[in-house]
Each structure stands twice: as C-alpha cells, then as structure tokens.
Amino acid sequence: MNNYKIFEPIRTAVAIIIALIIAFIVILLVSDDPIGTMTILLVGPLKATRYLGNVIELFIPLAFTGVATAFLFRAKLFNLGAEGILYICGIIATVIAIKLKGYGILQAVVAIGVASVVGMLLGGIPGILKAKWNINELVVSLMFNSIFFGIGFYILNNYLRDTDQSLVASYRFVEPGKLALGNLVAGTRIHYGLILVLIVALLSYVFMFKTKWGYALRMTGANNRFAYYMGIKTFSVIVYTHLIAGFIAGMGGAVEVLGMYDRFRWGALPGLGFDGALVALLGKDHPLKALLAALFLAYLRIGADIMARSTEVPSEMIAIIQAIIILLISAERFLAKWREKQLVKEAK
C-alpha cells in the first residue's frame, strides 16, 4: 500500500494550493493589479539578496520553535509553551549579555548557554505536572506563557529598561552597528544562529530517529498505552521531551535577541513560539521537515511584507493563507473521500 506514503505530501500540497487560490481571490477583490500583486507575494523575496536575507533571518527563530514543538507534538503532547519560554529566555540572554558586554564571543556563548538551560528547566514544569498528575499540558503551557511574559516584562521594565529610549527597550548589550552573533552573509543580516539552528535540527533528527530515547518518544506518541505495556517509562519520556523542547525554545529566544537586535525590544509576546506550532504541524513533527516548513513560512511572510510595501494589499493577508493551511491540514477528514476511493480501487 505505497499510496499511503504519498497521500500525506499530496494532502499538504493541496492544502497549500487551495490556500493560495483563496489568497488570490481576496487579492482580486482589493487590488487593482491582482496578478502583479500575487506575483510579488510569490516571487518577491527572490528579487534581492536583502530580501532573501530577510527570509533566512525569519527562518531561524521559526525553525527553533518549530523543532522544539515538533518534539512535543511527536510525543502527542499539545504544548504551546514555546512562546513564553522564547520570551523569558530572550530576557535572560539580555541580562547576561549586558553583564558580559565587551567580552566578545564569550558573551554570546554564555548568554545562549544559560538561556537554553533555563528554558529547559522552565519547559520541564508542565512536563512534570503532566507526567505526575496528568494535568493538561495545553492549559498549563498557555498559562505559563502569560506568567513568563509577565515576569520577563517586569524584569525588562524595572531592571533593564533604558529610559532614554521612547519605546520599551533594554540597555544596549553591543556597541552601535554591531551584533552579538556576528554576520554570516554580507549584504544581509543573517547571523551565526543559522548554523546553530541547522546543527540543532540535525541533532534533533538523530535523537528522534536514531536513539533509543527517541524511539521511546516516538512510540509513546504513536500509542502511549502500547509504550506503557512494552515497559517504556512513559513518565520519563514525557519529562525529557519537555526538557528538550524547552532547551531548544530557550536557545531560540536567546539567538533571536542576540542575533537580530542591539537591545531587547519585545514589548509583547512576539508570536514566534505559536508559529512554531504551525511549523511543526506543516513539518509533520519531523525536525528536518520542520526546517522546510519554517523556510516556506518565512518565505511567505517576507513575500507578504514586500507585497504590503509595494502594493495596497496589507501583509495581514498572509494570516488568511496560514489559517486556511492549518485548517485543511489539521482537518483529518480533508481528502478522506479521495483516499477512500483509492483504497477501494486497490482492494479490488
């Protein structure tokens, strides 16, 4: 039954195409030059190195949160806590970066390292609550998003805030014109976080598919009662899955802050953590496929930005595309009829 293997990719592709068609219809309604606008949306990012750079810059945090969330989703843990962890770990990286200002590479290494470990520990809390008392991880993680934001913002406002700035922002942690994670590709703002995220994704893949802990994680996700019957310690699987996801999300927060900014500037939750759920969903909870999904999403977003700048269609347009893709992919019955027909044919 090979057709099972190709069914899922086809489904994803059809969902994306339908979403783009609907996007086109909406553009048709609001734009004087719908074809031109659609072209900009779809190929705009290819027009300049800077734009391609923007795609990669956005790809990095999306990939971090996407891989983190893929771990959770793979174990069938519907935890959306990457958002809060990303935020508070950004704050923690900022605190350390300010203290270590001028220490060169050490600044970034220590800041990212500490933030990742803190992310891991914080990520573990819903894990232990889930494993021990079966408290719903979705509810807990959403609550913690607010808590982490509240604590992070309090620290920002009371200890880190540079009052010379009109908007909420921390003190500088690098000299003007420099960035803590350096520059990888000239002409863009792509930083060394790209290499880090690729390494993380690759290690995640190895962990998930080539180690016994990854096996236990996958089996727990595929059928936790079966895993339990087989003697797999599902308690520890739930806990370490949360720890790993927290670690990666925390690292993502630190990398994003140090790589893209000279000060901490998030006055609200940036939404990158929630996007991670979308990335994991599109990437079928697979670390490497999540990279592709993150790239796709970053590309669409930057395309939408360019479209908004050069035409009268606002970039919020992209929210429609995203919503439709999520709807269609998570709708289990979507294309089920078609699949059933295929099966009937095969059975004959």
Added chain:
Amino acid sequence: MSNCLLSLKDITKIYPNGVVANKGITMDIHEGEIHAIVGENGAGKSTLVKMIFGMEQPSLGEIRLRGEPIKIDNPQKAIDLGIGMVHQHFMLVPSFTVMQNLLLGEEPKKGVFIDNNKAMEVTKQLSEKYNLYVEPTVKIRDLTVGMKQKVEILKALYRGAKILILDEPTAVLTSQETVELFSKLQLLKEEGHTIIFISHKLKEVKEISDKVSVIRQGKFEGTYNTFDITEREISKLMVGRDIILKYDKNPPKYGENILTVKDIEYENDNKKILDKISFSVKKGEILGIAGVEGNGQNELVKLITRLMDTQKGEIRLNDTLINNMSISELRANGLSYIPEDRMTTGIAGDGSIADNILANRILEDEFTNKGLLAGNKMKTKTGELIEKYVVKCSNALQKIIDLSGGNIQKVVVARECSVDLQLLIAEQPTRGVDVGSIEFIHHQLLEMRDEGLAILLISADLNEILELCDNIIVMYEGEIVAYFDDKAKVSEEELGMYMLGLEKHSPKNIRRAFNE
C-alpha cells in the same frame, strides 16, 4: 420481494487505514423477523450494522429501505427512519436517571422547562406498553447490566424504532437475563418490530432467530432459514471449516511453579471484582482460564502483568514477589504478554513492523550502542522474525497498520515469544484472526509448552481452551468456580454450565489449582 424491509446491496466498507471490514455484502431483511447476523469476532458484523445505523458510511454499495435507496448519513437520520440500535457498550449517562436517559434530547416540555410529571408518565406508559419494567427514578450507574439493556431498548423504541439492532446483546448477560431478553424480543416481534440480532453464540441464534446471515472475514456467506440449518453447519460457514481444531499433543512434562497467585482480591468502586483467587502455573503447562467476558479475567491479567496495582494477595514469578515490580523489570524477569486488544495495546499503528516487533527489547543493550539504535542489527533481527513467524508484508519498514489482522497478531506473537521468557500470558491470542494464523499461533503455543515454558491462556473460545490447555480454571463473578485437570471428562457444554455460574466445584477441588 414485496415485504423486504431493508436490503443491503454490495456493501463494501474500507477503513481509512486500509482495513477491508466488509466486502460485497448483499442481504435482505424482511418485516417482522428476527434476523441474526453471525460471524467470528472481527468478521465485520459490527461494522455492517454501524452502516445501517449511520455511524459509518459504506465505501461502495447501496442500502434500500422499503425499496427506496437511502443514504444514512448519521444516527439521527437512522432514528428518523425508524432504526434503533442497542450498542454492545451501552450509550447511557451513568449519573442520569432512567427517565432522563430514556427521554434525553426529546423530553416533554412545558415552556422552556422539562415537564417532569409528563416525563414520568411517558416513561411509565412506555415501560408498560412494551412490557419492559424499569424504575424511572433510579440512576443508571446503580442498575445491573440487564436493566441497562432494557433502558437502551426502551430508548430506541421511544424514538420510534421499528427496526431494532442489537449488537451482541447477550455477551454481558447472565443466563436468566438472556432468557428474559429473548421473551421480550419475541413480544416485540409479535408487535411487528423487526429485529437484527448480532451474535456469535450459535445456540442463541438457533433459539431466537427466524433467519440467519453468516459473515466470514467481511464477506457474505448467505442467508438461511434458521429452522433449516444446524449449529454445526452455521459454524462451518462462519469459519470456513469444521470449527473443531485438533492437535496431537505430547504428554505434558511439568516442572516447578513459575507463576504463583495467592489470595488475590481486587475491588473497584466498592465492588468486588476478584475474590480470593489462588492458582499456579508450572513449567511445561498451559493453564487455561475460561469464563464469560467481564468475570474478572481482565483484571486478573492486569494484576499479573503489573498494569494495575495489587490490593491484596501475592503474585510470584519464580518465587520472586512481583507486587511492586515495574513493567520493564517484570519483562526482564521473563514475562511476556499478548494483550487481548492488539490495536490499542498490542501495537503502535504508526510505527513500522521493525518498531513493533522489537519493541520489548529495543531498549536493551542488544540493539543499542551508547544509546544509538543499531539499525542493521534491528533490520536483520526483524527479517529473521518475519520469516520465522511467516508475517506477510512487503518489507520491515512497512507501517504495521497496513497489514491484515492475522499478520498484525503474528507480529505481536513474534515479539512476545522470541525473547528469553519463562511465562507467557496469552489473552485472546487468536481473536479476530484468520484460520491460518490461528493454527500457526496455536502451534507456536504448543511448541513453547513442550520447550518448558509456563503459559496462561485466557480465552473466550472454548474450543481453543479445550484443545490447547493441560488444565483449566473457570472464572465466574470474580471467583474460581471450577478446576479441571482431566480434560477427557469435560465438554464445552459442561464448561458452559460453570461459566454461567449454574454449577460450582467444591472448595477442596478448586484449591487443587494452587500448587504450593
């Protein structure tokens, strides 16, 4: 035919995971008859009636009601068409009263409020009309199974059911309750109701039905007048062979006790599920546990396999107390377990064959190197097992869910039996499996017994129990009611008497099951 009420034409049902549950079923059901649908577990009976009741949609084929082609999209539509169903697992709200359950969603109203007096009256009328006595104000959770079933039947009738589908109604009933149910069904029939009755108990089918349709492995084997066909003929149609399996067994060579269960008691919600259970299984012995489902066998297995905590009593594996062991320790000590429900506990459907067939040892050192999985070793071992256990598949990395039921079960058996084990708990090991696989699995079990393993076999299939086991325990309402060590002296009929609680061995005889 003129009085053909419901006809199914070429009904095929394929589930999204590729399982073909029904294939080209054509069946006519006439008005005012009791029509039995028989078949082995997993033959596709439930799927078929679920389609009639709108819970599933046929992939192909047509359903006609009084000659009109109809499409039953959902149960509400079925109810509107006068079709009612009593499910095997009751669909009642335990914390609601009988009355509330009966009228749920269609309560008599006074303004926006429920008219309680009217509701009471309606319930009483209904109960009298159909001669099914229920107490309207008692909560469902306080009722016996038989009473719950009555509520279910009334519920369907209240919604105007002319066609009543009963999915294995007697599976959970005591013999008296069954007798009562049958008399009520006869009354309903006389009033012009049509009853579709699913069962795999042939005696009951003979007793109650007018017509009998046989399904084997999703395929239709024909409809017969019950009067014209013998139980033996039906069973032949059901399994495609004479149901009697015969094996040439070597005489048993018993060794020391492997599993000792002593004075086990288990309570749930203040209800005694297991009461003073003691028995032992020796090396080289297959001990069978017979009993109607729901008499405590399931709980007993869960205690032995450490899926539940023992409340009272001792369970020993080779003299080691296992009351507090973890499952992985227990498995390391030589226990293997074939669970009764392979789909929910026996496999991870999304995993590959390799993932599933090695699941009980992948975390051991054999297949890992510093935590990394040894992919090649896994592949080789999986290949060996696939060959040895004759699993039909395209390759080791195929998703297990794509295999047929029999092959999935072989994967489970291969996994559990190919480790270094001393005790095998086999719970319904051949349920819903094709004949070829059944024989294969049976031979495996016998071979393992001859090699000196201790096997505890829990089965609802008496033929399986009688053919394979050296000694037999019968469980009834959480107690051991009989112990047989001379099988020549027991027949299926006799076992049945003990299973239904009609007879009981003396405590002295039962104690023989326990070997110090």
